Amino acid sequence: MSEKKLRIMVIDDENIVGKRLKPALEKSGYLVETFEDGETALARYDEEPFDIVVTDIRMEKVDGIEVLEKILAKSDRTKVIIITGYATVEVAREALSKGAFDFIAKPFKPDDLRTIIKRAANELRQ
Amino acid sequence: MSIIIISSDSRNVEEEMAKRVADAKGFDIVDCRVLEDVAKDCNVDPGILEKALENTPSILKKMPQARWRYYLSCIEAEVLERLRRDNVVCWGVAAHLYVIGVSHAMKVRLISGSARRAASIAELQGTSMNIARKWVDDEEKRRKKWSLSAYGIDETSPSIYDLVINLDQIDPDEAVGTIIEAVGYRKFRPVTYSVKCLSDLAIAARVRAELLRSMKDIRVQARDGTVIVFVKGSGREKVKKSRAIKEIAGKIDGVSFVEVHVKRNITDAEGMESPDRSRYPGWPVIGKTSHDVDKAAN
Known part of the structure; x- marks a missing residue:
């Protein structure tokens, strides 16, 4: 029997990020949904939880750190990966303290993210 | 999987505490022993590299500034390469001044009051407290000048460290425990x-x-x-x-x-x-x- 496909949510207000990541991750066998704001993404998460959430930090209304906190409050099983074009030591440490699974600076290669997601998927399947 | 960088106003304290933390965590140590390898690469005596880590070119008349900067850059390159291995305690090679922007490197500064240091110097060198106090003050000024000249950072400023422990108030055993607990925080995990x-x-x-x-x-x-x-x-x-x-x-x-x-x-x-x-x-x-x-x- 084949394993259930992991569900990934990508949140970034630059729609090009979702457009590029969706096919790249689907090719690796994941189910992917993309969102351009944290509010809509959180509402969707309430309808149906995701295994992995990839979120940008700087977004209007609900930022990535808030997304991280709200999602982990709903389910500590979900792996939240932070992506940002404004990476600093302080932001990385804040994200980790709040439970982020990993933190990566933009721009990155799809392969870099795939490696992190593979690691998250392995932990989820253990 | 982290890096602990320990610095202090006393070399003996740095060495002792680094060893204790490394033993307790099972980490490797990166210290001035790297200078042997760097010296081979640069084709100089390791003692020259030690001097470069201690003195600014104005004091070392025999070491022109360009050479001084070259030696420091060689030390820096070797140390950074070794820190990439992770699970490392590093001391004595000024890493606290050039490992910048690495969130899984925890920088620890161990301080002891100048009165205590002066008393220890007076005892060690058999001098008066006044002379020992002056020596401690001069030493602090010298380190500040060196760190600013070499890396543009004042190493005596607490704000550049993640954790500062006053050994006048916290026993060495407690300090080791504090460092180990702190490096266990999620924020110091590599990402x-x-x-x-x-x-x-x-x-x-x-x-x-x-x-x-x-x-x-x-x-x-x-x-x-x-x-x-x-x-x-x-x-x-x-x-x-x-x-x-x-x-x-x-x-x-x-x-x-x-x-x-x-x-x-x-x-x-x-x-x-x-x-x-x-x-x-x-x-x-x-x-x-x-x-x-x-x-x-x-």
């Missing part, structure tokens, strides 16, 4: 970003060290194999310098592309500080120049 930052720093340092063998006033930024070199120069030498830098840097492991900026002044508004900072946000910068040293010394 993809911090591992890349360290790798970029190591590549930039290696490139700079290679270039400083034959040139001076070099700054280097690196990211994902792309290296940007800033060097002082003008007129006809621009093309020649640029070509030479590309040739040297291009041969270094991990470097896939080299961009060279030859500028009249690499620290002014036309240099890297403003336009290139905004062009390459978040890129680690390796290298202080003679201009920075003059500024720091004044």
